[in-house]
Amino acid sequence: MTKPYHVVGIGNALVDILAHAEDAFLEAHGIEKGIMQLIDMERAVELYGRVGPAQEISGGSAANTIAGIARLGGRTAYVGKVKDDQLGGIFAHDLRAQGAHYTTRPAPKDTEGETGRCIVLVTPDGERSMNTYLGVTEHLTPADIDERQMAGAEWIYLEGYRFDGPESHEAFARAIGSARAARGRVSLTLSDPFCVERHREAFRRMIREDVDLLFANRAEILSMYETEDFHEALSRAAAEIDIVACTDSENGAHVLAEGQHWHVPAVPTQVVDATGAGDLFAAAFLWGLTHGHDLEICGRMGCVAASEIISHIGARPEADLSALFRQHGLV
Numbered sequence: 001m002t003k004p005y006h007v008v009g010i011g012n013a014l015v016d017i018l019a020h021a022e023d024a025f026l027e028a029h030g031i032e033k034g035i036m037q038l039i040d041m042e043r044a045v046e047l048y049g050r051v052g053p054a055q056e057i058s059g060g061s062a063a064n065t066i067a068g069i070a071r072l073g074g075r076t077a078y079v080g081k082v083k084d085d086q087l088g089g090i091f092a093h094d095l096r097a098q099g100a101h102y103t104t105r106p107a108p109k110d111t112e113g114e115t116g117r118c119i120v121l122v123t124p125d126g127e128r129s130m131n132t133y134l135g136v137t138e139h140l141t142p143a144d145i146d147e148r149q150m151a152g153a154e155w156i157y158l159e160g161y162r163f164d165g166p167e168s169h170e171a172f173a174r175a176i177g178s179a180r181a182a183r184g185r186v187s188l189t190l191s192d193p194f195c196v197e198r199h200r201e202a203f204r205r206m207i208r209e210d211v212d213l214l215f216a217n218r219a220e221i222l223s224m225y226e227t228e229d230f231h232e233a234l235s236r237a238a239a240e241i242d243i244v245a246c247t248d249s250e251n252g253a254h255v256l257a258e259g260q261h262w263h264v265p266a267v268p269t270q271v272v273d274a275t276g277a278g279d280l281f282a283a284a285f286l287w288g289l290t291h292g293h294d295l296e297i298c299g300r301m302g303c304v305a306a307s308e309i310i311s312h313i314g315a316r317p318e319a320d321l322s323a324l325f326r327q328h329g330l331v
Contacts, residue, residue, distance in 0.1 A: 006153070008076065012132075012137045016120050018057065039133050057314050061278075065280070068280045070099035079140070160190045164198070213241070275314065304325060
């Protein structure tokens, strides 16, 4: 029986504020390059006032993935908390415009805090340094998880960044339980090596007990397994998880499952902004998986989508991904 959704994602609902910056700007403002740092509202206001011209685009890691799948024609839904304010309205409108189902109840106007935002500073090498004010999205609770929606998904997609909320683990547990009870499968993205360091034991427990598909990049999987040997980390992950999909920047991606290991080359492009590369890799991979493609093809689709997204500012595709798949002989 066909389920209502191919993929339902759960993550931090954020509006991305994208701006170009020189390395000297990062150094002058104490911003560590290439990672995500959590900041408070005061710091968010300060940085916003100091950056140059910026774009405001609905974002958040899992939301980018869900929007990508929807753009490909997949049936998707998203769970993430915003406030009933201007940025919250921008987020909801943008995500629904991509074709995703989004019904998470916003926090009331009188709630302390605001809709979360991520100030993404893109240096000339295309690397992105993210400064994230979580705001009300930090307070996603088990009550925000619609068990019928989770049961209606072939896959649920859990964002590692979401682990930073006080009730996140309980919310994930409710989603996993509902999906599993209805024979759904569970995917997890590790999101960031520093996120892994903050929550390594919780991640490891979830991976061993609940995860069918793990998305990571080189830095994240090395952090997870506390080793400097990339292939050791891949092997250890593959011993615990049915499917591992690990990106490695310009070296492409590795897909491991059922004792097999495929290396998928990257698709060459000029890097303008690396924001969303992993998110869109996961989007294309999950779309391929839910539409009957084999794992190697799913990995190749992921690399095509990642190449498109890093060729321009922002984490939402500008080109027709389906057309790109056809150009590369993948569909």
